[in-house]
Amino acid sequence: MTRYSAFRLLREGLRGHSGWGQAWRSPQPKPAYDAVIIGAGGHGLATAYYLAKNHGVTNVAVVEKGWLGGGNTGRNTTVIRSNYFYPESAALYDLSVRLYEKLSRELNYNIMFSQRGMIVTAHSEPEMEMAARQVNAMRLNGVDAEFLDRDQVRKMAPLLNFGPDMRYPIHGGVLQPRAGTGRHDAVAWGYARAADALGVDIIQNCEVLGLIVEAGRCVGVHTSQGDIRAGIVGAAVAGHSSVIAGMATRDLPITSYALQAFVSEPLKPVLDTVVLCPPFGTYISQSDKGGLVIGGGLDRIPSYGQRGNMPVQETVLAGLVEMMPALASVKLLRHWAGIVDVTPDSSPILGPSGLDGLYLNCGWGTGGFKAIPAGGYLFAHILATGQHHEISRPFDLARFETGHLIDEGAASGIAH
């Protein structure tokens, strides 16, 4: 693996960038591995990396039906935060933020994590009380949080609508200073490159078509590139989790929906933080290229069609115009959707699938980009040891039988 550094950049600059070499191999699948991970999104790739790095399990394949990072990992609005309500969620998502804080150095790959802060606005006196409750809950969980009044919000995001006819006037908000944005592709590429360097085979254009089940145990996968046997199989396929579970004749507590996002033409810097206005269901940040990255709520219709849909587009953009009227005439550049895996409590599922030998990392829904380092870290622990990590245990599928749901849907306003 070529190490990336300022010196290397200078040297390559001087010789016409001819010596970089490929970032990862494109190997043929071997007949068998100790572990096979289905899905080369951020979660699958991070899992493979931590299996090799933390647990010494390097005979690992990640099989991907398309290209790596082409699923939701390459389609999200890149918001990273841990402003959750319940202790279980705070432990999970803050582990992720802490891993993100060190990730560029650890992977020797600039993932451009910019801790520009995130504001969730409050629009009435009762919402201010809920905001104070949120701040207190976050602090009790050891997560940074600040309660902002109207002037403090205005100072940080003057682009917001403070005019007299704002439909839902801004009273204040909750700030998480350590939240921010990261470069989504770089997270996938950085983990892929680092996992590959540790010996992991990343096999693209290799779709899992079925599971090899012997004596009630999953011992491998049938793929479009032939059968691959595995000591253990982990699925990290986001919106397609029910399809893989279906191969094990199991139904998951998951519904797949399209989630849309938008990016505008590049503008000069106008916004240096992330802002979410819950009543409009719209959130926004500005990328390093200057594009405004805009997101909103889920589509209304369960879907595997990876494309947008007009009603939600209207809601999100109408919300944006009310939120930041100065942006009304900005042109959109692109608009797309990803298929997300939504659980009843808006919390992920980590752990055994119910079929021996098959484990699940899914249910991240609209908000699993921020969780990639923690999801990979914990899933690797589960696959290597066969046991839950104390942080992953509450997210076991068993919670739907015991009733211990971790209902973050309402707690975080919009589920990203």
Next chain:
Amino acid sequence: MQIFPCPFCGPRNETEFHFAGELGKERPDTTQEVAAPDWATYLYAQRNEKGPVREVWMHLTCSELFVMERDSVSMEVVGSGSLREGAE
């Protein structure tokens, strides 16, 4: 906008409709003891099929529940019918 067919009102804008759930869920028989896994299946498990689906929808305008058959990939609607008759 997509047009959905209400079996009672005819073709209407998709925003008038609300997804209620998958067709064919049966509430456990509560005259007997119901095991936790059976409650979990009833309350939470979804087939979440990729391709042809049969679902219960509500037309919010007339408040009627009905069955809609559609494709969850192409999003094409195949038909709709009353809950009693099922989709055509």
